[in-house]
Amino acid sequence: MRSHELTLGRSFGVVFDHGDDFYPALADFCRTNNLQQGYIPSFIAGFSEVDLVGTCDKLDNPEAPVWSKVHLTNVEAFGGGSLAYDPDTDTISPHIHVAVGLKEHAASGYTSHLLSAKVLFLAELLIIEVLQPTMTRTPRSDLYDVPLLEFRKGTPPNS
Numbered sequence: 001m002r003s004h005e006l007t008l009g010r011s012f013g014v015v016f017d018h019g020d021d022f023y024p025a026l027a028d029f030c031r032t033n034n035l036q037q038g039y040i041p042s043f044i045a046g047f048s049e050v051d052l053v054g055t056c057d058k059l060d061n062p063e064a065p066v067w068s069k070v071h072l073t074n075v076e077a078f079g080g081g082s083l084a085y086d087p088d089t090d091t092i093s094p095h096i097h098v099a100v101g102l103k104e105h106a107a108s109g110y111t112s113h114l115l116s117a118k119v120l121f122l123a124e125l126l127i128i129e130v131l132q133p134t135m136t137r138t139p140r141s142d143l144y145d146v147p148l149l150e151f152r153k154g155t156p157p158n159s
Contacts, residue, residue: 002151007130009128009130012125012127013125014029014125014126016123021116022119023117025123037082037134039082040080040125042078042079042080044078045124047118050098050116051070051115051117052100052110053065053069069115074104075100077117079114082094084136090157090158093147095147095149098112133152
C-alpha cells in the first residue's frame with residue numbers, strides 16, 4: 001500500500017458540451033486553468049460513442065491487463081478518476097473508470113477503464129486540484145508495464 005497526505009487546491013465544476021471529445025476537452029480545461037494533477041471524485045455524462053477496455057476473447061493470462069477495447073454507442077455514464085502529471089510530456093495523465101448503460105438495451109451495463117468518448121448533450125464533472133505531493137504514473141515492468149500512481153515529495157513544476 002502507498003499513501004500520502006494531500007494538500008488540496010482549487011475545486012472546479014466543469015461542463016463539457018455536446019460533441020466534445022472527452023480527453024481533449026479535459027486536457028484543454030487543465031491547460032487553461034494550469035491544473036496538473038487532481039481527482040475527479042465523480043462525473044455524469046451522456047456519450048454518443050465510448051471506447052472501454054474490454055474483450056470477448058478468452059484471455060491467455062487472466063491476471064494480465066487487457067489492452068483491447070469495446071466500442072459502445074448512445075450510453076449514460078457515471079465515472080471518476082485521478083489526474084497525474086507526466087513530466088516527460090508536460091501534460092496530465094488521466095486514469096478514469098466509468099460505469100455505462102446502453103440506453104436502447106434496457107440500460108445494460110458495462111464498467112471499465114475509459115479510453116475515449118464523445119459527449120452526447122453534456123458531461124458534468126467535479127475536479128479537485130492536488131497541490132502536493134507530485135502525483136506521477138510510472139510503468140511497472142513487474143506488472144505488465146501498467147502505469148501506477150506514485151506520490152513524490154514536492155510540487156509539480158508549474159504549480
